[in-house]
Amino acid sequence: MKFVFYTHSLLSDWNHGNAHFLRGLMRDLGRRGHVTMALEPHDSWSRLNLLADQGPAAIEAFSDTFPGLRAQIYPENFDHEAALADADVVIVHEWTDPELISRIGRARRNGARFTLLFHDTHHRAVSAETDMSGLSLDGYDAVLAFGETLRQRYLKAGWAKAVFTFHEAADDTLFRPMPGADKTGDLIWIGNWGDDERSEEILEFLVRPVKELGLRATVRGVRYPADALSALKDGGISYGGWIANAQAPLAFARNRVTVHIPRRPYVSHLPGIPTIRVFEALACGIPLISAPWNDVEQLFRPGTDYLVAEDGAAMQRRLKEVLSDPDLAATLAKSGLETVRSRHTCRHRVDELLTILADVGSRSVIQQLAAGEAAQ
Missing domain, CATH: 3.40.50.2000 (Glycogen Phosphorylase B;)
Structure with missing residues (x-):
């Protein structure tokens, strides 16, 4: 399947912890044979701050460290509908511009074939509740909330009908013990x-x-x-x-x-x-x-x-x-x-994600999941 992630940034982790988790998810999906792509805005404050702080080498190092990951920076006039035409699953992070969140949901309501998920990994549901309540999640098949208390917030506020707890996790292909390192x-x-x-x-x-x-x-x-x-x-x-x-x-x-x-x-x-x-x-x-x-x-x-x-x-x-x-x-x-x-590894979370997609996915996603299980 093809997974498209709308993220604040995949390329930069400057004050942006969600990049850690997203990279791990995409890496594990890729190992399972899925195609992944991240779309990030041209004015990402994380990427711009990293460039100002560390220079272009910090961004260039991303490709060396994560050679299998793809990210595309989209301009203001980007054709999102065309970019998503062949997507099976679209996951939109809550830092995405509210108008774009609505636009992607509208595309789903108008017949787009992909399954659409909203991913919340922040505390704005309690620290900026007015902003969050103004988001239009019509058209989204489900919400991924990175804690049960956050899931309950969404349900109690009526922001979404289908909400799943989806904790972050470690990419243990990267985060692992290094017993030979000298203690300094x-x-x-x-x-x-x-x-x-x-x-x-x-x-x-x-x-x-x-x-x-x-x-x-x-x-x-x-x-x-x-x-x-x-x-x-x-x-x-x-x-x-x-x-x-x-x-x-x-x-x-x-x-x-x-x-x-x-x-x-x-x-x-x-x-x-x-x-x-x-x-x-x-x-x-x-x-x-x-x-x-x-x-x-x-x-x-x-x-x-x-x-x-x-x-x-x-x-x-x-x-x-x-x-x-x-x-x-x-x-x-x-x-x-x-x-x-x-x-709590990214492998575990991809297993959970595929289970969620089987529960709420569009017909094409369910068919592809079933075909994958049969092939195994």
């Missing part, structure tokens, strides 16, 4: 500063514990304002700026522990959504200690796959325990890796 640091955190959605939490669960313990720590990410950079410096933390997602596994491997600091909207309004870095870190076999978040869907085994620190003082204690106890660190790494490999 104690702690690494890969995360963006964002819009003050976790500024206090970063200070409490990262900066202060690192300073108190005197750890060799590094932060990688973007959008850190001057006061944040000053806080990192005061805590003795090295700041390395943007890191290509494909380089994150080696960065994890060179450190002894990492942390998870969820954004406030996920903790307070969308429990059960860990965001993709948890999946990716555990897939790399690095011990992880998390600030509080409620795993209501039991995706992991808190206390076994990772440790939870209730506050900054607890984070300091947990870090000291993991860094001083090699057996504890090894046990955590092994358990987390085991859970990801058994439940």
Whole structure:
């Protein structure tokens, strides 16, 4: 089948975590013999910021790292209907321009043969509810929501009738342990500063514990304002700026522990959504200690796959325990890796996606799925 993904960007992962997951989905679909294409807007802020920050080489490296993936940048006057004429499945990310979201839905209502899905991997359903309620999802066959609480939001608000929980996951062909890597640091955190959605939490669960313990720590990410950079410096933390997602596994491997600091909207309004870095870190076999978040869907085994620190003082204690106890660190790494490999890889999500398509797909998609099963 031919899958077309409307994304904010496939080429750039600058402050754009959905690119991680999308690349993994497309890679696994390709391994199964499907054709994939990503369409991204000419004015993608992620790609434009990456170019300004790192130059053209960062975009050029995408093709070397992901040679099987195709992305097309579309201009304002792009003929979307023609581009989708031979598509079997079209998946539209929620960062897509609202007018284009409506236009693609209209094409589906007017008889387009593809199955049309809307994919939400953000917290705007609670942080920008008015914007989300204004989206026109008429014509969409279903919504993919990256957490059960988000799925329930859609159903309660009446934004869609068919909504499926579709968590993110790790591309374990990329995110995997690298046991031969030399350890050059104690702690690494890969995360963006964002819009003050976790500024206090970063200070409490990262900066202060690192300073108190005197750890060799590094932060990688973007959008850190001057006061944040000053806080990192005061805590003795090295700041390395943007890191290509494909380089994150080696960065994890060179450190002894990492942390998870969820954004406030996920903790307070969308429990059960860990965001993709948890999946990716555990897939790399690095011990992880998390600030509080409620795993209501039991995706992991808190206390076994990772440790939870209730506050900054607890984070300091947990870090000291993991860094001083090699057996504890090894046990955590092994358990987390085991859970990801058994439940949370992009292969698992493609299996789920194909099941969803079998439930809601157009006639042509259902026929092709049936033909694929018969061939196996």
